[in-house]
Amino acid sequence: MLEVVDLHxxxxxxxxxxxxxxxxxxxxxxxxxGSNGAGKTTLLRALSGVQPISAGQMQFMGExxxxxxxxxxxxxxxxxxxxxxxxxxxxSVDDNLRLGAYLRRDDGIEADRERIYAMFPVLKDKxxxxxxxxxxGQQQMLAIGRALMGKPKLLLLxxxxxxxxxxxxxxxxxAVTALRQxxxxxxLVEQNAAAALEIADRGYVIETGRIVHAGPASxxxxxxxxxxxxxxxx
Amino acid sequence: xxxxxxxxxxxxxxxxxxxLVALGFTLVYHASEVVxxxxxxxxxxxxxxxxxxxxxxxxxxxxALLAVLVAIVVGLLLYWLAIAPAxxxxxxxxxxxTIGASILLRGAAQIVFDKQxxxxxxxxxxxxxxxxxxxxxxxxxxVLGGAALLVLLLYYVMERTLLGKAVMATAANxxxxxxxxxxxxxxxxxxxxxxxxxxxxxxILITPITLTSYDVGTLLALKGFAxxxxxxxxSPLGAVVGGLLLGLLEAFGAGYISSTYKxxxxxxxxxxxxxxxxxxxxxxxxxERV
Numbered sequence: 358m359l360e361v362v363d364l365h366x367x368x369x370x371x372x373x374x375x376x377x378x379x380x381x382x383x384x385x386x387x388x389x390x391g392s393n394g395a396g397k398t399t400l401l402r403a404l405s406g407v408q409p410i411s412a413g414q415m416q417f418m419g420e421x422x423x424x425x426x427x428x429x430x431x432x433x434x435x436x437x438x439x440x441x442x443x444x445x446x447x448x449s450v451d452d453n454l455r456l457g458a459y460l461r462r463d464d465g466i467e468a469d470r471e472r473i474y475a476m477f478p479v480l481k482d483k484x485x486x487x488x489x490x491x492x493x494g495q496q497q498m499l500a501i502g503r504a505l506m507g508k509p510k511l512l513l514l515x516x517x518x519x520x521x522x523x524x525x526x527x528x529x530x531x532a533v534t535a536l537r538q539x540x541x542x543x544x545l546v547e548q549n550a551a552a553a554l555e556i557a558d559r560g561y562v563i564e565t566g567r568i569v570h571a572g573p574a575s576x577x578x579x580x581x582x583x584x585x586x587x588x589x590x591x
Numbered sequence: 592x593x594x595x596x597x598x599x600x601x602x603x604x605x606x607x608x609x610x611l612v613a614l615g616f617t618l619v620y621h622a623s624e625v626v627x628x629x630x631x632x633x634x635x636x637x638x639x640x641x642x643x644x645x646x647x648x649x650x651x652x653x654x655a656l657l658a659v660l661v662a663i664v665v666g667l668l669l670y671w672l673a674i675a676p677a678x679x680x681x682x683x684x685x686x687x688x689t690i691g692a693s694i695l696l697r698g699a700a701q702i703v704f705d706k707q708x709x710x711x712x713x714x715x716x717x718x719x720x721x722x723x724x725x726x727x728x729x730x731x732x733x734v735l736g737g738a739a740l741l742v743l744l745l746y747y748v749m750e751r752t753l754l755g756k757a758v759m760a761t762a763a764n765x766x767x768x769x770x771x772x773x774x775x776x777x778x779x780x781x782x783x784x785x786x787x788x789x790x791x792x793x794x795i796l797i798t799p800i801t802l803t804s805y806d807v808g809t810l811l812a813l814k815g816f817a818x819x820x821x822x823x824x825x826s827p828l829g830a831v832v833g834g835l836l837l838g839l840l841e842a843f844g845a846g847y848i849s850s851t852y853k854x855x856x857x858x859x860x861x862x863x864x865x866x867x868x869x870x871x872x873x874x875x876x877x878x879e880r881v
Contacts (some may be wrong), residue, residue: 407769431772443767445760456760459753460772503771 358383358542359404359435359511364413366403367566373399375566377413381511386533386543388557388574390550390587396566397546398440401515404544405437406430417511432460434510438517440546442500446489450480453488453499457506466506473502476532494525501532505541512536514545518552530556550587554578562587593724598846599839600722604731604800606838607738608634611793612815613822613830614745615786620825621762622782625685629669629693631812632700633787636662637794638803639700642709651714659791665696666787670780693808700805713799734796741789742831749827758782762825814857821861823874832872837861 359381367373373396381387391397402408404415406427415423422430436457445453454473458466474481477498483491488499497517504512514533518526526549534556537543547553554560554574562570562583570583577583612630619627640658645651673688680688714733719726749755761768761778769775794803801807818837822829837857844856864872 405770407766426774427769428772428774431770436772437770439767439770443764443770445763445767447763448756448759452756452760455753456756456768456771456773459757507771 358418359544360414360416361400361404362414362416364400364403364410364415366399366408366410366413368399372411373566374403374410374413377563377566377568379561379568381542381544383510383542384537384540385559386537386545386557388550388553388560389544389546389563390548390553390560390577391563392587393548394565395563397563398515400563401437401439401513401544401546404430404513405435428460431507434508435513436504436507436509436511437513438497438500438504438515440515440519442493442496444488444491444496444499444503447487449485450488450491450499451484453503454480454506457503458508461506461508465508469506469508473505476535477502494521494528497521497525497529498532501529505536509541511542511544514543516546516548518547518549526552550583551578594846596723596725597727598842600725600727600731602839602842603835604728604734604838605797605841606818606835607734608793608797608811608834609814609818609837610831610834611738611741611789612811613818613834614742614827615790616815616819617825617827617830618745618758618786618789619782620819622758623674623779624682624762625674625689626682626816626824627669627783627786628686628689628812628816629696629808630786630790630815631808631810632693632696633662633666633790633808634794634797634811635700635803635805635808636665636696636787637791638711638798638807639704639709639794639805640791641795642711642798642803643704645711651711655795658795659788662787662791662794663784666783666785667780669787670783674779674783675776693812697806697808704805706805708802708804709798710802711795711798728800730796730799734800737792737796741792742827745785745789745827754781817858817861820871821864823871826871826873829871829873 361377361379364374364377365372377400389397399408403410406425410423414421417433417435445456454470479495480498480502491499501517517529521529530552533543533545545553545557554577557574560574560577561568570577612634615630616626619625637658640661641654644654644657669692673692674685677685677688713730715729719728749758757773758778761773761775765775814837818833819830821836822833840857840860841853845853848856
């Protein structure tokens with residue numbers, strides 16, 4: 358579904374991505390783990406087209422997308438729940454979700470919004486309130502919900518558990534598992550590596566802009582090097 | 592009493608024009624974070640193009656429509672030729688670009704048109720209407736009605752349509768707006784075109800009362816900006832209230848104190864307000880959780 362070949366990019370003269378190769382097949386949940394500053398968020402932003410790249414290729418559903426502007430990538434079925442939630446603070450929860458379906462012209466938008474509310478009932482109670490007043494966990498749910506409103510074939514999730522209490526982390530990860538059962542392909546970026554590999558099929562480990570390990574999630578979980586570096590035990 | 596009413600209506604009339612200029616500032620600022628100091632030139636274009644088209648024999652309504660279209664084209668060109676290529680530049684650079692554009696437009700107007708003052712006939716005659724003893728120019732009703740209509744239209748678009756929500760989303764979080772598929776460049780072009788149209792309408796409506804010339808834009812931009820600051824930059828309601836207040840301050844200042852100092856009086860009040868409330872009357876402090 359998604360194939361990235363030798364991707365380079367960064368900010369000005371600082372190269373953050375130094376040749377990334379990565380593949381996501383339809384129906385998979387793929388975890389991308391790595392420490393702060395390894396380039397995870399930069400990679401996801403490059404995939405969505407909101408971060409310029411300097412070299413490399415990206416293919417989505419068999420089509421080159423690296424020269425497409427961001428809105429055309431959304432239209433092709435790739436949406437993102439960005440790091441730090443990035444919700445539209447002054448707009449209502451309802452409007453945030455509606456904007457997630459900005460490019461859709463079908464009649465299913467209202468039903469999909471209700472589906473998001475069924476998934477995260479706490480959002481429904483606050484649907485008319487400004488999203489900026491939600492708690493961190495609720496904002497995270499809203500960011501995921503907004504990305505789902507775009508009816509993605511591939512959902513990019515950037516740090517959905519960042520800054521959340523353990524109970525909320527479980528809730529968010531349970532939601533991710535449910536999405537996968539609904540047939541959505543997911544590329545999940547996490548610092549919480551153990552939790553991410555727990556629910557993923559495969560994983561990539563990124564270090565200073567390069568993929569250093571790749572394999573089935575269970576292999577990475579038991580890999581001594583990955584364990585010591587990212588799972589916090591050896 | 593009739594004197595007070597007289598000042599009040601003339602203040603509201605001028606204030607409505609400031610309010611429209613301030614709304615133009617607000618719209619562009621919302622979508623692009625640019626403070627567009629060429630906003631006053633749209634008002635000038637509205638008046639001048641109408642005057643010259645009308646003098647060339649075009650019926651007034653058509654001349655006005657033509658003027659609005661010319662302003663929209665100039666607004667879009669300003670965005671595509673000057674603002675879009677400078678994407679990523681600092682706010683100060685962008686402001687300087689718009690000041691440059693404003694000087695360029697003024698110079699071009701001086702060549703294309705001329706340096707004289709021009710007048711349009713009032714839309715429905717010059718016979719003053721007697722309102723509780725005050726003599727009101729019929730054109731004042733055109734200005735106030737036109738401004739009210741534009742404000743309502745803009746309110747409807749911003750609050751009730753998906754496009755308006757996309758503009759607000761772009762203002763709130765540009766990155767997120769792009770991630771949900773909003774074409775931010777289109778939104779910004781629309782904002783420049785829309786603010787140009789609003790400015791042009793203001794220029795057309797006010798020309799029968801205040802006359803126009805190639806350089807009326809400078810002071811209008813200044814006043815409109817002051818009105819936007821007074822109301823709270825980025826707040827549409829603030830722009831309207833700020834504009835009307837500024838107009839009233841000027842009219843009462845000129846009427847009861849001295850017409851020589853009417854600008855000074857207005858600006859002193861604005862300074863005083865901003866000392867007490869730096870975010871303006873309706874400026875929102877950002878509510879965001881991290």
